[in-house]
Amino acid sequence: MQRVQLDYRDVDFTNSEKIISLLSQIKSSLFKDIHRRLIDDLITFFRHENRGNKQIQVKIYQxxxxxxxxxxxxxxxxxxxxxxxxxxxxxxxxxxxxxxxxxxxxxxxxxxxxxxxxxxxxxxxxxxxxxxxxxxxxxxxxxxxxxxxxxxxxxxxxxxxxxxxxxxxxxxxxxxxxxxxxxxxxxxxxxxxxxxxxxxxxxxxxxxxxxxxxxxxxxxxx
Known part of the structure; x- marks a missing residue:
């Protein structure tokens, strides 16, 4: 399967607090459980991500x-x-x-x-x-x-x-x-x-x- 060709260079993944805040706003507008669970998992990820020189890779299997x-x-x-x-x-x-x-x-x-x-x-x-x-x-x-x-x-x-x-x-x-x-x-x-x-x-x-x-x-x- 080919990689998704998405340019994410403008996204500042180091600003976890801002990302979590935006994710929380998005969650408040969602009603389907599958979407809300996805947002919860992303919030958990950004709260506990390891900082350092490691690259962040978000993989989507569906x-x-x-x-x-x-x-x-x-x-x-x-x-x-x-x-x-x-x-x-x-x-x-x-x-x-x-x-x-x-x-x-x-x-x-x-x-x-x-x-x-x-x-x-x-x-x-x-x-x-x-x-x-x-x-x-x-x-x-x-x-x-x-x-x-x-x-x-x-x-x-x-x-x-x-x-x-x-x-x-x-x-x-x-x-x-x-x-x-x-x-x-x-x-x-x-x-x-x-x-x-x-x-x-x-x-x-x-x-x-x-x-x-x-x-x-x-x-x-x-």
């Missing part, structure tokens, strides 16, 4: 979950639209607030009687005209077809559409990169297999440093 959460905050705060070129458009000055949430859809009609299968795209948002079905990937490149994302589209294309309007559906994977934001076509279904409409999955690579800094700012201001 980056996939952290990336999913950080990207969700970024999408809800800054995402504006998917433009005509299928590019993700963000605006840090916009007052628009989105409601991307983890979708949970029970698929089997027997669900009232017994436990059945469901799908859970990481980011699902329907604003009445556009439907966004995004899924987080924590690695920095994809070399296999994401069958799960294909199923999300075809299983959800008629959900949340009581008026039977033609919703514009964006189907994408969200990945980290140490470089600038970029887009790649992950999959473009041959019209031989789907003559009704065009179906594509896009890979969107978001700058990891920007996502992390936004995440820290968000919790320090809330």
């Amino acid at each position: 980056f996939n979950l952290i990336w999913e959460d950080m990207a969700n905050v970024y999408l809800n705060n800054y995402f504006l639209k998917v433009d005509e070129n299928e590019e993700l458009v963000f605006d840090s000055l916009s007052n628009k607030k989105n409601n991307f949430t983890k979708g949970k859809f029970e698929l089997d009609s027997r669900r009232e009687k017994l436990p059945t299968y469901r799908i859970e795209p990481d980011y699902y948002f329907n604003d009445g005209k556009y439907r966004y079905i995004f899924d987080a990937k924590y690695y920095n490149q994809i070399d296999k077809l994401d069958y799960k994302q294909i199923s999300y589209y075809f299983l959800l294309q008629h959900i949340d559409n009581e008026k039977n309007d033609e919703l514009i559906i964006s189907n994408a994977l969200i990945l980290p990169t140490s470089g600038p934001q970029l887009k790649k076509v992950h999959f473009d279904l041959d019209r031989v297999f789907n003559r009704i409409e065009e179906f594509r999955i896009i890979e969107y690579y978001l700058n990891m440093k920007e996502i992390v800094l936004n995440y820290l700012r968000y919790f320090s201001n809330n």
Whole structure:
């Protein structure tokens, strides 16, 4: 697994008291136990860290979950639209607030009687005209077809559409990169297999440093 390419040179890890104070502020705004336990562990670390010439190394073994959460905050705060070129458009000055949430859809009609299968795209948002079905990937490149994302589209294309309007559906994977934001076509279904409409999955690579800094700012201001 490749190292996370995050520039942390501007963080003063020697000022433990300031770090502990900021962590305590962040904890007061959190509600999930898993996040509060993480903050408690970080506070304990900085209270008891050994001082000297040793390097400080913070290792995260579940980056996939952290990336999913950080990207969700970024999408809800800054995402504006998917433009005509299928590019993700963000605006840090916009007052628009989105409601991307983890979708949970029970698929089997027997669900009232017994436990059945469901799908859970990481980011699902329907604003009445556009439907966004995004899924987080924590690695920095994809070399296999994401069958799960294909199923999300075809299983959800008629959900949340009581008026039977033609919703514009964006189907994408969200990945980290140490470089600038970029887009790649992950999959473009041959019209031989789907003559009704065009179906594509896009890979969107978001700058990891920007996502992390936004995440820290968000919790320090809330």
